Amino acid sequence: MKYYRSFWxxxxxxxxxxxxxxxxxxxxxxxxxTPDNEINQARVALAGARQARADIYVPxxxxxxxxxxxxxxxxxxxxxxxxVLNRNFSKSISFALASERKATAAKKLAVTNAANxxxxxxxxxxxxxxxxxxxxxxxxDLPVREEIRKTYQRGKLMLSExxxxxxxGNFLVCNDRVKQARSAIDLATDSAKGMLDNYFTHxxxxxxxxxxxxxxxxxxxxxxxxIDKISKTCRVYSNGVxxxxxxxxxxxxxxxxxxxxxxxxxxEGKYRINKKKSGHQTKYYKAMLLDYPSEADKxxxxxxxxxxxxxxxxxxxxxxxxHGGGGKGVDWTNGCIALANNDIxxxxxxxxxxxxxxxxxxxxxxxxxxxx
Amino acid sequence: xxxxxLTVFAMMAMVVFMAGCAKVPQMxxxxxxxxxxxxxxxxxxxxxxxxxxxxxxxxKVALANVEKQKSKLFSRYxxxxxxxxxxxxxxxxxxxxxxxxxxxxxxxIQTTMTEVTALIEENKTLLTKAPKGKEGREALEQxxxxxxxxxxxxxxxxxxxNTGDLLGTLDKIKAAxxxxxxxxxxxxxxxxxxQAGKKRK
Numbered sequence: 028m029k030y031y032r033s034f035w036x037x038x039x040x041x042x043x044x045x046x047x048x049x050x051x052x053x054x055x056x057x058x059x060x061t062p063d064n065e066i067n068q069a070r071v072a073l074a075g076a077r078q079a080r081a082d083i084y085v086p087x088x089x090x091x092x093x094x095x096x097x098x099x100x101x102x103x104x105x106x107x108x109x110x111v112l113n114r115n116f117s118k119s120i121s122f123a124l125a126s127e128r129k130a131t132a133a134k135k136l137a138v139t140n141a142a143n144x145x146x147x148x149x150x151x152x153x154x155x156x157x158x159x160x161x162x163x164x165x166x167x168d169l170p171v172r173e174e175i176r177k178t179y180q181r182g183k184l185m186l187s188e189x190x191x192x193x194x195x196g197n198f199l200v201c202n203d204r205v206k207q208a209r210s211a212i213d214l215a216t217d218s219a220k221g222m223l224d225n226y227f228t229h230x231x232x233x234x235x236x237x238x239x240x241x242x243x244x245x246x247x248x249x250x251x252x253x254i255d256k257i258s259k260t261c262r263v264y265s266n267g268v269x270x271x272x273x274x275x276x277x278x279x280x281x282x283x284x285x286x287x288x289x290x291x292x293x294x295e296g297k298y299r300i301n302k303k304k305s306g307h308q309t310k311y312y313k314a315m316l317l318d319y320p321s322e323a324d325k326x327x328x329x330x331x332x333x334x335x336x337x338x339x340x341x342x343x344x345x346x347x348x349x350h351g352g353g354g355k356g357v358d359w360t361n362g363c364i365a366l367a368n369n370d371i372x373x374x375x376x377x378x379x380x381x382x383x384x385x386x387x388x389x390x391x392x393x394x395x396x397x398x399x
Numbered sequence: 400x401x402x403x404x405l406t407v408f409a410m411m412a413m414v415v416f417m418a419g420c421a422k423v424p425q426m427x428x429x430x431x432x433x434x435x436x437x438x439x440x441x442x443x444x445x446x447x448x449x450x451x452x453x454x455x456x457x458x459k460v461a462l463a464n465v466e467k468q469k470s471k472l473f474s475r476y477x478x479x480x481x482x483x484x485x486x487x488x489x490x491x492x493x494x495x496x497x498x499x500x501x502x503x504x505x506x507x508i509q510t511t512m513t514e515v516t517a518l519i520e521e522n523k524t525l526l527t528k529a530p531k532g533k534e535g536r537e538a539l540e541q542x543x544x545x546x547x548x549x550x551x552x553x554x555x556x557x558x559x560x561n562t563g564d565l566l567g568t569l570d571k572i573k574a575a576x577x578x579x580x581x582x583x584x585x586x587x588x589x590x591x592x593x594q595a596g597k598k599r600k
Contacts, residue, residue: 058472061466061467061470063463063466063467063470066463066466067460067463070456070459070460070463073456073459074452074456077452077455078449078452096459100462100463100466103466103470104466104469106470107466107469107470111472114470116470167541176544177544177547177548180544180545180547180548181548181551183545183548183578184548184549184552184574184575184578187574187575187577187578188570188571188573188574190574190577191570191573191574191577192570195570197566197570200566200567200570204570355531355536356531356536356538357536357540
């Protein structure tokens with residue numbers, strides 16, 4: 028009897044354990060899958076994207092991928108608050124998968140963008156360098172306005188900064204500096220080109236004046252002087268043939284013809300040597316006074332005054348000379364043409380009073396000048 | 400016998416109940432998060448980007464592990480606590496190294512600024528000695544404009560430094576230094592050339 032009772036107790040215990048085991052197995056098999064694998068993959072993808080600087084090169088994509096990751100975590104947290112059998116991690120998993128896809132794509136694009144920006148920066152910096160070379164060659168000797176010069180200078184400094192940033196791998200700041208450099212150099216170049224374009228609108232007149240003067244020299248078998256402002260030379264022609272060339276220095280604002288006293292411009296047009304001075308007659312070693320202002324100058328002066336383009340109290344000015352004291356390497360006169368003393372010595376002996384002097388902007392075209 | 404078995408069952412149930420109700424290590428989580436924010440506030444995201452990225456990633460791992468434990472029927476937070484402590488320590492180290500880096504940059508800026516200022520002064524002296532003949536004068540005018548630009552750049556750098564933009568300041572002042580060194584070399588070469596010419600005469 029006792030044996031049967033123990034058997035039943037043992038049987039019941041085994042039965043209960045069996046039921047518990049089956050119950051536990053059933054319970055665990057109904058537990059939803061947690062999103063930890065997917066979230067881990069998304070996190071790894073995000074870390075890779077950040078390492079590739081996706082936050083900088085594709086910020087929107089990176090932000091989106093991060094937001095999807097945060098949503099996956101939030102949803103996981105939310106589901107964890109529920110009773111264990113009511114949890115559903117499918118949303119969290121889908122957020123995590125989307126985050127991983129986005130982060131992977133962001134990383135890929137960031138790498139491409141970074142490489143593109145890097146190579147593009149190098150190209151743009153090279154092209155700005157070339158632009159600077161052109162500016163140096165074509166415009167640096169021109170009396171461009173102070174603000175143009177300053178803008179150009181700022182552009183050069185920005186390019187230097189861009190190079191420093193490029194060397195330190197800071198490509199986005201480099202890109203910013205390159206843009207600033209480009210815009211400053213473009214502005215300076217455009218302004219200087221504009222000045223030159225404006226100046227060269229007189230080119231046909233200069234050609235005409237030059238031809239007339241050379242023809243005069245040929246037909247009268249005489250010596251004439253051509254002052255070429257752009258090349259800063261005084262050319263001596265006899266019987267229409269070029270005999271010698273001297274370097275000259277002009278008024279500080281030599282571009283454009285002289286309009287009034289004090290504008291520091293050298294006049295343009297046809298003149299003659301009125302008087303030759305030396306010794307105590309001039310403070311510039313030797314000088315040859317021109318018959319400025321001509322009738323054309325007076326007419327222009329009156330017209331411009333009427334238009335209000337020159338100050339009301341301004342006078343036309345006089346005493347424009349070809350004189351010594353030059354060779355300073357900079358345009359410094361108030362409108363006169365300065366030669367080095369040894370050059371004025373030579374010229375002084377070659378030309379008598381009454382010699383025609385034609386002052387023009389340039390003998391070569393603007394395009395030829397820019398190509399030089 | 401029956402009583403003994405019931406006691407065993409009761410104890411097992413207690414253990415299961417206790418294990419299932421392990422507490423989320425909220426203090427450790429808060430501490431780790433605060434340490435990461437501290438590092439960010441110190442400028443780690445700017446001056447120690449790679450290290451700060453690693454810290455952020457570690458925090459993400461730890462927080463994901465917290466959720467993983469929460470999802471389990473029997474949560475165990477021992478390992479997560481250790482992880483969170485690790486994040487906190489790492490974040491503090493990153494903060495420290497950020498402060499060191501900031502000091503280094505500040506020092507570099509200061510040294511470069513002093514060098515640039517000295518170069519500007521030296522260049523001004525050299526300008527007075529440079530040859531002023533034909534073309535020389537024009538070039539000197541150019542150099543003067545360049546030098547004015549550099550001085551403006553130094554002032555800009557000082558202003559940037561005052562706003563706390565250390566990396567921007569460093570780039571600016573380094574560029575100013577390079578430009579000043581270029582001018583210095585150009586002036587010295589011109590002076591040397593002109594002195595050599597005088598000696599030949």
